[in-house]
Amino acid sequence: MSTKDLVSIIVPTFREAKNIPVLTERIHEAMKAARIAYEIIVVDDNSQDGIAEAVDALRKKFPISIKVRLTERGLSSAVIEGFRLAKGTVFAVMDADLSHPPEKIPELVAPIMGGSAEFVVGSRFVPGGSAEHFNWFRRLNAWVSKTLARPFTTVRDPMAGFFAFPKSILPDLTLLNPLGFKIGLEVIVKGNPRTTMEIPIQFKERLYGESKLSIKEQVNYLRHIIRLFEYKYESLAEMIKFGFVGGTGTVVNMAFVFLSYDILSISYRIAVAIGFLVSATSNFILNRTFTFPKSRQLHSAVQYALFIVVGGAGFAVNWFIAVYLYENNPFFHEHYLLATFLGILGGMTINFTGSKLLVFRKGTTSA
Numbered sequence: 001m002s003t004k005d006l007v008s009i010i011v012p013t014f015r016e017a018k019n020i021p022v023l024t025e026r027i028h029e030a031m032k033a034a035r036i037a038y039e040i041i042v043v044d045d046n047s048q049d050g051i052a053e054a055v056d057a058l059r060k061k062f063p064i065s066i067k068v069r070l071t072e073r074g075l076s077s078a079v080i081e082g083f084r085l086a087k088g089t090v091f092a093v094m095d096a097d098l099s100h101p102p103e104k105i106p107e108l109v110a111p112i113m114g115g116s117a118e119f120v121v122g123s124r125f126v127p128g129g130s131a132e133h134f135n136w137f138r139r140l141n142a143w144v145s146k147t148l149a150r151p152f153t154t155v156r157d158p159m160a161g162f163f164a165f166p167k168s169i170l171p172d173l174t175l176l177n178p179l180g181f182k183i184g185l186e187v188i189v190k191g192n193p194r195t196t197m198e199i200p201i202q203f204k205e206r207l208y209g210e211s212k213l214s215i216k217e218q219v220n221y222l223r224h225i226i227r228l229f230e231y232k233y234e235s236l237a238e239m240i241k242f243g244f245v246g247g248t249g250t251v252v253n254m255a256f257v258f259l260s261y262d263i264l265s266i267s268y269r270i271a272v273a274i275g276f277l278v279s280a281t282s283n284f285i286l287n288r289t290f291t292f293p294k295s296r297q298l299h300s301a302v303q304y305a306l307f308i309v310v311g312g313a314g315f316a317v318n319w320f321i322a323v324y325l326y327e328n329n330p331f332f333h334e335h336y337l338l339a340t341f342l343g344i345l346g347g348m349t350i351n352f353t354g355s356k357l358l359v360f361r362k363g364t365t366s367a
Helices: 019-034 049-056 075-085 102-114 134-151 183-191 215-232 234-263 268-293 302-327 336-361
Strands: 007-013 040-043 065-068 088-091 119-123 163-166 196-200
Touching: 007 019, 007 075, 007 102, 019 040, 019 049, 019 102, 040 049, 040 075, 049 065, 065 268, 075 183, 075 234, 088 102, 102 196, 119 183, 119 268, 134 215, 134 268, 163 183, 183 196, 183 215, 215 234, 234 268, 268 302, 302 336
Parallel strands: 007 040, 007 088, 040 065, 119 196
Antiparallel strands: 088 163, 119 163
16 A cells, blocks of 8 residues: 555554544544545553444554553553654554544644644634533633643644644654653644644543543643743743742741851851852752753762852852842832842843853763
8 A cells, every 4th residue: 555645544542442433444434535545543441342343343444553551551652652643644543432533634734634634633622623512620621721832832732632633743752752642732732833723623522431530630631731832932931940940949048048057146247158068059959850850961979069159159140130239229229139039030040041051051971
């Protein structure tokens, strides 16, 4: 079979044996009417519900195959396995439960095959689309999910499990590392399609079986969003984490100044130095493991010394900005806290830039 213009339809399954025959028949009728060559790849998580036998029977009449995974589990990883097995130049993904209308597949893949889009979503949330059986909880869940995905795409239904794209936008499948079952959003972010399109679908209640949506999957989605944010906006994510670590360092600093001065009766000057060194050390450890986990190029002792030097430079900039504004502008005499805040921002900018470019350069571990 020629792979030119072949559409590979990936169907991840778990306990969906009853749905597969109906799904396959409807896919075949739709693709036959549209004169589109296709293959169906079922990737099953060892359901042991007769799905392998069902596909073997269907294979006599339809271009369908099955991969039963004996160890790995999860919808997203099943879809990625389907991508690896696919022979087509266009990939389409859909659920097995008939919630996605197979009759819409030709409309879904047409813009891809015609070159007018690089990612097409079967959408519930554009004019003409619907999910009428959703209760208030699922509507709220969908709204929250869409809102959290807004930094990554303007697609109105980024949570959709019914989508298509050309194989060419994802030449390296190892880039995909999703959590949970929102594989479509992962493809949008990692594949970075130049053009996206949404076609309306009527999202139906599943034909047989039970929904896989759970609290665990919702938590995984939140973790997935954080991971995608770190991928797409790496420097911004690092700066946010760097600021968070700095906030914890402030608490540590004040706690050790109090302990040294008030409890141990050490002189204030020495107490301040102790607070700085302890907080700088805790900041170094947290930034090394939390903010810049991919950085291990320098020996830890050298890295620590550089961090202290950069921190000192940041403090000098902080002090200079705050004092200069206070002493040279009458406005800041009254609003000295604003001068202090601007100094902190300047110092943090120096600290972050120096830490990212000098202290925590990406590389391999030295020690």
